[in-house]
Amino acid sequence: MDISKKQVGFIGAGNMAKAIGRGIIQAGLLDASHVHASAPSETNLKEWASWGAKTTNDNCDILELCDVVFLAVKPHLLERSLDGVLGRMSADQLSRVEKSDKFFVSVIAGLKVDRVEQILQQKLGVSSAYVIRSMPTTPCLVGEGLCAYTLPRSKREAPQYSEFAERVYSSVGRCKRLEEAQIDAVGGAFGSGTAFVFTFIDAMASGAVKMGLPWATAREMAAQTVLGAGKMVLETGRHPCQLRDEVSSPGGATIAGLHPLEESGFRAGIVSAIEAAVKRSGELGKN
Numbered sequence: 197m198d199i200s201k202k203q204v205g206f207i208g209a210g211n212m213a214k215a216i217g218r219g220i221i222q223a224g225l226l227d228a229s230h231v232h233a234s235a236p237s238e239t240n241l242k243e244w245a246s247w248g249a250k251t252t253n254d255n256c257d258i259l260e261l262c263d264v265v266f267l268a269v270k271p272h273l274l275e276r277s278l279d280g281v282l283g284r285m286s287a288d289q290l291s292r293v294e295k296s297d298k299f300f301v302s303v304i305a306g307l308k309v310d311r312v313e314q315i316l317q318q319k320l321g322v323s324s325a326y327v328i329r330s331m332p333t334t335p336c337l338v339g340e341g342l343c344a345y346t347l348p349r350s351k352r353e354a355p356q357y358s359e360f361a362e363r364v365y366s367s368v369g370r371c372k373r374l375e376e377a378q379i380d381a382v383g384g385a386f387g388s389g390t391a392f393v394f395t396f397i398d399a400m401a402s403g404a405v406k407m408g409l410p411w412a413t414a415r416e417m418a419a420q421t422v423l424g425a426g427k428m429v430l431e432t433g434r435h436p437c438q439l440r441d442e443v444s445s446p447g448g449a450t451i452a453g454l455h456p457l458e459e460s461g462f463r464a465g466i467v468s469a470i471e472a473a474v475k476r477s478g479e480l481g482k483n
């Protein structure tokens with residue numbers, strides 16, 4: 197599949213859409229002139245325009261013009277975003293949707309593939325629509341995202357869909373194909389988890405400031421510490437506990453620090469945070 201020739205659109209132009217849209221332009225996968233975004237206001241669209249992407253306030257433009265359409269609105273707004281589209285798309289483009297030649301990538305947390313497909317059928321007036329469900333994280337913006345995706349089970353297994361997802365998401369980070377039942381866990385653990393890590397970086401920087409470092413230096417060093425630790429886990433393939441134990445000398449400083457960390461319920465807190473985020477994401481999808 198020659199992705200560089202595709203027209204790729206985003207319905208919803210906020211944080212997640214920008215992370216992917218800008219990421220794929222920066223990675224050189226698509227020229228900015230092949231990237232389109234729609235939203236009701238100019239709040240986010242002006243940023244897209246500054247990269248050279250095409251913008252519109254009419255979601256139907258994206259559906260009509262683009263070969264691949266990312267659905268990137270909040271879960272409760274998907275139906276509303278497609279209101280008024282029925283009867284406006286050309287027969288040619290509707291037929292492309294039905295043949296899965298024009299397809300969709302949902303980044304909407306908590307909404308199952310079947311539900312998104314059903315909404316598209318109803319709102320566009322088509323007998324079927326091909327939807328890849330994905331769960332990307334915002335570090336796509338800096339080329340270090342994580343994205344899990346799933347293909348609809350009921351549809352034929354054609355390689356171009358997974359190839360598209362792999363190429364787009366690998367250009368902005370690490371990409372894994374999973375079963376749909378596992379996707380919500382990815383959103384809670386690693387989508388929301390990105391915010392948990394920001395909180396950890398801030399807490400680590402606060403500790404360093406308490407011990408005498410200036411704020412800016414402490415934040416930079418805390419972020420690099422997280423980046424470096426993550427890279428060590430990925431590049432050595434070793435268990436994080438093994439790496440931790442190797443820097444925890446008997447009677448030393450690190451084990452002295454690990455004790456109060458364990459006493460504070462640090463690990464249980466992270467597990468509960470992920471559990472709460474996954475549960476809430478499921479509720480939002482249902483509502």
Ligand SMILES: NC(=O)c1ccc[n+]([C@@H]2O[C@H](COP(=O)([O-])OP(=O)(O)OC[C@H]3O[C@@H](n4cnc5c(N)ncnc54)[C@H](OP(=O)(O)O)[C@@H]3O)[C@@H](O)[C@H]2O)c1
Binds near residue numbers: 332333
């Ligand atoms: N943020 C994350 O880390 C993350 C991770 C994984 C998945 N997601 C999913 O990504 C989706 C978007 O989240 P977000 O964080 O990017 O939200 P966001 O920053 O609030 O962006 C939402 C976008 O939707 C636009 N919008 C609102 N109503 C619309 C309509 N009727 N038609 C077209 N566009 C409309 C908004 O327009 P304006 O620009 O005019 O305000 C905005 O551009 C959600 O479903 C979320 O579950 C987010």
